[in-house]
Amino acid sequence: MPTATAAAHWLRRRADNVVVALLATMFTTFILQIFFRYVIDQPLGWSEEVIVTVWLWTVLWGAAFVIGESEEIRFDIVYSNISEGWRRIFTVITGLVLIIVYGISLPAAYSYVSFMKVERSAYLHIPINVLYAVYIIFAVASIVRYGFLVLRAVKGTASPQTNPSELRD
Numbered sequence: 493m494p495t496a497t498a499a500a501h502w503l504r505r506r507a508d509n510v511v512v513a514l515l516a517t518m519f520t521t522f523i524l525q526i527f528f529r530y531v532i533d534q535p536l537g538w539s540e541e542v543i544v545t546v547w548l549w550t551v552l553w554g555a556a557f558v559i560g561e562s563e564e565i566r567f568d569i570v571y572s573n574i575s576e577g578w579r580r581i582f583t584v585i586t587g588l589v590l591i592i593v594y595g596i597s598l599p600a601a602y603s604y605v606s607f608m609k610v611e612r613s614a615y616l617h618i619p620i621n622v623l624y625a626v627y628i629i630f631a632v633a634s635i636v637r638y639g640f641l642v643l644r645a646v647k648g649t650a651s652p653q654t655n656p657s658e659l660r661d
Contacts, residue, residue, distance in 0.1 A: 507557035514550040518543055538615035545613075545623050552626045556633035561641070579651035587642035594631045594638075601627055 525539035571579060605628055608620035645651065 504557070507553070511550060511554050511558050514546050514553065518546040518550065521546070541613055541615045545618075548623070549626045552630040556630040556637075576650060580645040580648070583645040583651055584642050587638040587645070590638045591635050591642070594635050598628070598631050598635075601631060 521539050521542045525536055525543070528539075529535045571582065574582075605621045605624050608624060611620040612618060613620060613623060
């Protein structure tokens with residue numbers, strides 16, 4: 493029977509695979525766009541739509557599932573130079589604020605994404621709700637992630653290190 497840690501590791505690798513596929517798609521489309529525009533002199537209209545959509549998915553998917561806590565953006569000058577107790581307090585405050593903000597935005601975002609099923613993208617005719625659904629995934633994953641961080645901080649678990657000289661693999 494696989495452990496929860498093994499399952500989490502497997503899921504993390506699959507999330508990494510999704511980002512790799514998205515980046516490969518974006519890069520390939522970009523190279524095709526250059527080739528068709530400058531070599532064949534036949535610009536591809538759909539390529540920009542693919543690149544922008546894949547970039548949006550890459551950023552939000554990566555932020556939700558790939559970026560580790562130690563890689564998050566913080567005010568490192570302050571955060572790295574305060575005591576562990578204050579780090580946990582900052583983690584609880586920022587975690588609760590983000591949970592509230594994402595929680596408040598989620599119903600409106602879901603309503604908007606659901607409504608956009610009537611619109612289609614200009615070139616590929618993909619329903620817009622499919623293109624923007626990644627925000628809903630991102631918001632839910634962020635709420636869960638920050639919920640765990642707040643619980644860990646309240647229990648007294650050490651905060652993630654952000655000082656590059658202190659990071660361990």
